[in-house]
Amino acid sequence: MTWCESFGWFDTYDAWEQSWVGVAIRESLWLFPGIEAVHLLGLAMLGGSVLIVDLRLLGVGLTAFSPARVQASARWWFLGSLAVMLATGVPLFLSEAVKCCFNDSFEVKMAALLLAVIFTYAVRNPLARRAVTANGEQTAAPGAMPAWLLQTAGAVSISVWVTVAAAGRWIGFSG
């Protein structure tokens, strides 16, 4: 049973599928594949802007710079790609909302996405911003973070974002 079924959200999902956006995408031969393709372009950029920071937190990647500087540089690319993902993801969902109501992968993806965004803004970014030295001796700086904490944040961030992407791909294979 999906949450959508358990909590009786079907009618709402059905109404979304009947929205003009959902109908327009379903009736077009090209719209769904086209929006999907842009969703994938967003995935590539999102992957790059997430990984470049997480790799730095893990102690690899751009080690000449502090995690704080790498995070600051990647920030707008991350927000931009997240915006592309939402702007394309929502219409894709509207076009097949009823299918998503019975799709476990869709709900796993949404839960993981919520977790990923919360973790990024509540834990990972604040940690990265406090890691202001480049040489890996973050504990030497006032108020700075031990390396193991940054590495854990990087590993968790990669895991949750990959879960979002994997569950997203699996929507198409299931149901």
Added chain:
Amino acid sequence: MRHVSLYEPSLLHSFAEWLDSHAWSTALIESLWVWPLLESTHVLTVMLFVGMLAMVDLRLLGFAFKEAPVSHLTSRILPWSVAGFVVMVATGLLLFYSKPVSYTHNVWFRLKVVLLIAAAVNAWMFHRRVSRDRERWDSQPKPPAAVRMTAAMSLGIWASVIVVGRMIAYNWFECRGGQPAFIVWAAGCAAELAE
């Protein structure tokens, strides 16, 4: 008497038919889990391969990480992209092996191969020609126009590869009756229909 067909099957087509006759090819396409896992890995690796490459290209364009020398990104970030590329090629070849005849006659797949060749030429141009005098602009926030040109080409070509790659799954242009002459030519349908 030898059967004489109007169109001799092309070498490509014969090769695809030969691959298709392998038991492993059939096992792969019919597998419940292996094929979806391969395809998912191929798609998800775009985050590592194109994602990391895009970060390097954005630096070359002077759009991101401007305070870092270009060589710092090519030595610390590009290897991750290369690792992703290896996974892409490995999973991509296996996916092709699972459905060789279908992909050989898929216009999107053919276009993707052309784009991959273009990407290879562009990468070669960058590494062999454009970056020869890298010391001169390594620390410049905005590298010279020739460098930015190859970076823009790289982003454009790989974005096209992603878009075209996604379209391979759609069969609008598969070899069947009623396709326009251009599609029949581009997909090499004659070879398939000659069978």
